[in-house]
Amino acid sequence: MRWLRYLWAAPNTLIGITIGLLLGGRVEWVSGVAEIHGRWIARGLRSMPVPAAAMTLGHVVLGCTIGDLERTRRHERVHVRQYERWGPFFLPAYLGASLVLRLMGRDAYRGNPFEIEAYAVDDPSAVTYPRRGV
Ligand SMILES: [Zn+2]
Secondary structure, X not given: OHXXXXXXXXXXXXXXXXXXXXXXXXXXXXXOEEEEEOHHHHHHHHOOOOOOOEEEEOOEEEEOOHHHHHHOHHHHHHHHHHHHHHHXXXXXXXXXXXXXXXXXXXXXXXXXXXXXXXXXXXXXXXHOOOOOOO
């Protein structure tokens, strides 16, 4: 049933591949995930509202450098699993959670339940809700 998870996440994967290739990224397959990095991807990721070293879209992880992709692999693989569960509903759910948190005056990034789950693999103590503004 592994192919079903790829199919369910495929719309997001296509977005990731399109962005990665349009920005001239270099693709490497790592355990079933396309990791794409490059100079223009780095410029894009660093200029986002929350500057990032890497970002997951389905079964694609966009990263600034190979080192960033290696360093963030465990965290980003949690997001890959989330895309496999939520499929085309992941981005609306993720962005919706961030919007609600922002409207509540909370941290829209670190307070996002999807990020809390991903950061938990980096630091088990991060399972608890982070303090506002941290
Ligand atoms: Zn994350």
